[in-house]
Amino acid sequence: VTGLSVLQMELEALRSIYEGDLCFRELSPVSFQYRIGESGDPKAFLIEVSWPETYPQTAPVISMDAFFNNTISSAIKQSILDKLMVEVEANLGTAMTYTLFEYAKDNKELFMEKQPVNTVTSVSNSIAIGTPDVPASKKKDKKEQLSKTQKRKLADKTDNKGELPRGWNWVDVIK
DSSP, X not given: OOHHHHHHHHXXXXXXXXXXXXXXXXXXTTEEEEEESOXXXXXXXXXXXXXXXXXXXXXXXXXXXXXXXXXXXXXXXXXXXXXXXXXXXXXXXXXXXXXXXXXXXXXHHHHHTTSOOOOXXXXXXXXXXXXXXXXXXXXXXXXSOOOHHHHHHHHHHSOTTSOOOTTTTHHHHHO
């Protein structure tokens, strides 16, 4: 069995399994995206899996750099990638793209449990309730010296041009 036909078989399998699944996107015959969660779900995220030439003997490239994930902290992205890599190790040598997508779907809540929900309403509610992990004041942070973690969080909130995503300051407006 040549490497190509294994990939070809996996590609066909993915196309038939996810046919009509709006969460699945074939970016190229060796690169796929899968959205875990509904499009309106604040805890939804996108996983991108790309096959190097030596796949499945070597690990696929798993990325969470999609713009869709720009509200997810880098720590959470890293922990999701770490967990997926454990699955990759366990499945080396086999067609694993489907396995990875399904594993991510099954573990979505676990993966995202530490992700704060960033929709406007829930942020304003949680401030009223007084949830400790939501920074109550965004303005105060800017005057103090920012720690590395805070700088990283700030960088995560901006897109690659340093622009803040639409709505980043809505919380302040509400207050």
